[in-house]
Amino acid sequence: MTDISANITFAEQINQILTLPSPLQKLNDDKFLAHGMEVFVKRDDLIHPEISGNKWRKLKYNLLDAQKQGIRQIVTFGGAYSNHIYATAAAGKYFGFETVGIIRGDELNENSSETLRFASKCGMKLHFVTRTEYRNLREQPDSNSIIQSYRNARIIPEGGTTPLSLSGVGEMVDEILQQFGQAPDYILCPVGTAGTISGIIANTNSQTKVIGVCVLKNGQYLLNEIDTLLKSNTMSNDGRVLNPAIVNYEILWNENHGGYAKKTPELIDFVSKFNAVHDFEIEPIYSGKMFFAFYKHFLEIIKPNSKVVLIHTGGLRP
Ligand SMILES: Cc1ncc(COP(=O)(O)O)c(C=O)c1O
Known part of the structure; x- marks a missing residue:
């Protein structure tokens, strides 16, 4: 077990243990090309086999802050x-x-x-x-x-979302901008507690539309949650002013397949076919619902000739 009190800094430990920046991978599919769309997947699932995806992004500044305070x-x-x-x-x-x-x-x-x-x-x-x-x-x-x-102790709520989580998610957006060389037209992610989407919204400008796929039934209360989170954190960790005022986002509410962790036969079929033809896997609770919704609705929700990034938030276990 590594000890944070050892000489090595927390930042150095992070670099040794985690794969960051996570890769940005092109999703090859002729149906998108036919509409001039370029689709990429941000492979946050590769950050670490046990601390993968949005879990690391949301925990990072909570842990750093605890460490700074000697907790x-x-x-x-x-x-x-x-x-x-x-x-x-x-x-x-x-x-x-x-x-x-x-x-x-x-x-x-x-x-x-x-x-x-x-x-x-x-x-x-x-x-x-x-x-x-x-x-x-x-x-x-x-x-x-x-x-x-x-x-x-440092108390972190269920799902790991706190105002400090927004900065960690913001680093993922920064990585995308660097890897891409420009802001994508769309970023899509699954929505559970809304911490991830709030971090993305807070760190993008109005040029990028953020689309969330809610994985729960009756999740509309999350709009208040997003509002509160955006108001709670208006500075990023590097001092940039986050932008709670720019609200270029939309949430798809009807792609939950019956509710949290519920699965329809269509979803199960989609996930297994997707996993059979791609060189990475999705799971049916979060990323599967987001990919399913994207494949089903891309013609309605994405303008032709756009650049799109889908966030693979992890959730697969070793
Ligand atoms: C793998 C995975 N993806 C996505 C989400 C949804 O993220 P959020 O709760 O930040 O909306 C979660 C839950 O936190 C998750 O475990």
């Missing part, structure tokens, strides 16, 4: 299959933080899922709570006795 314990929340729990446990292992996962479901134990087994092996302490307790924690974290017992 060595990270407490976070999630369900038994949470990508965020998985990635936070791994990040704790690699970067020398103690981690605590508050897990929804007091009937569970560390062997209840692959995620929990992995998290526990990384050294994450698992704290199982009833669903009612979990809901209370989410709604009123500050007054909760469980949270109060971790007074010296």
Whole structure:
């Protein structure tokens, strides 16, 4: 296990452990070429096998900030299959933080899922709570006795989205601009808690339209979440002023295939055919729904002769 107090800086550790910038890969498909579109995939899934995709982007400045303040314990929340729990446990292992996962479901134990087994092996302490307790924690974290017992820890909410996450996601946008040499016309990403899309919106200018594919049913409340996040963080980590006022984005609400983690036969078929013909894989919960929606709607939502970047946010396990 690496220890952040060792001589090597956190930035150096990051460079040693993670693949950054993540590759930008062309998506070869004649149907896009026929409309003069150039489509690329930002392969954030390759950042690290265990801390992949948007999980790293969203965690980075939360961890750096904790480290700066001498905080060595990270407490976070999630369900038994949470990508965020998985990635936070791994990040704790690699970067020398103690981690605590508050897990929804007091009937569970560390062997209840692959995620929990992995998290526990990384050294994450698992704290199982009833669903009612979990809901209370989410709604009123500050007054909760469980949270109060971790007074010296950095508390990161379920899904890993905080105002600091926007800067980490912004670095992904910077990488795209550098790799591409110009701003793309469109960036598409899946939307769960809306942290990723908020970071993209905050770091693009009006020339780029951001399109989110909501993976949950009735996710319209996320519009408020995006608004709040954009207002909460108006400076990027390099001092650039983020732009909450420019709102060139759209969310597709009807591409959730029945709800979070639900799958239609069309989605399953699409993902398996996609994976059979491309040299990388997507999964059906996040990236699969985004790719599905893009293939289904590109003629309506994308202007001909545009340059498009699809964000592969990870979610595949080793
Ligand atoms: C693999 C993956 N992709 C996309 C998302 C959605 O990102 P966000 O929650 O920032 O909207 C998540 C959940 O955080 C995720 O685990």
